[in-house]
Amino acid sequence: DVKVTQSSRYLVKRTGEKVFLECVQDMDHENMFWYRQDPGLGLRLIYFSYDVKMKEKGDIPEGYSVSREKKERFSLILESASTNQTSMYLCASRLYLNQGYEQYFGPGTRLTVT
């Protein structure tokens, strides 16, 4: 079974702090994704990576950056956390950049910025 793990289930940070959210997948997947989920807005894509060291902006990249130095690990960085970044963050991976491959999700990190 594919396993996608995220470093924290719950995280509380202060405004202005630099925040790192880590995601690891164990199935040698090419593609990895970061989403945020907010009530009434569904899932919105922040960034995705289709290979090591490759990244593409999603729909809402402002205030975020990402890093993918190794195939199994995809990090989301909040350079200076703000209260409007309080949200549920979901990481996902997918085997190939191709049609019809489902995404496998981690359990999520609920981030609160105070």
Next chain:
Amino acid sequence: SQQGEEDPQALSIQEGENATMNCSYKTSINNLQWYRQNSGRGLVHLILIRSNEREKHSGRLRVTLDTSKKSSSLLITASRAADTASYFCATDEGDSSYKLIFGSGTRLLVRP
């Protein structure tokens, strides 16, 4: 803008009844997927239907796709309390296969 929009937003049924959720989308697609999310958890893939398919089954799940109406439905038969979750449809954007667009979901409550 949202590609997939689920309807209804919330659904409450009795255990044993069938649950039907609908999804509408705007642009052409290559495939449509349904996911399930238990409260406060990640999403789990349920089923994928390609644009050239009209119906697909998996256990108690039945998915239909009508590309002329740009809509899909997810039917859960003989529901159980454990089916209580949020259900999302997700579509790609035709020529942009990397990106899945998720709707805002249907919250299903199955009462025991």
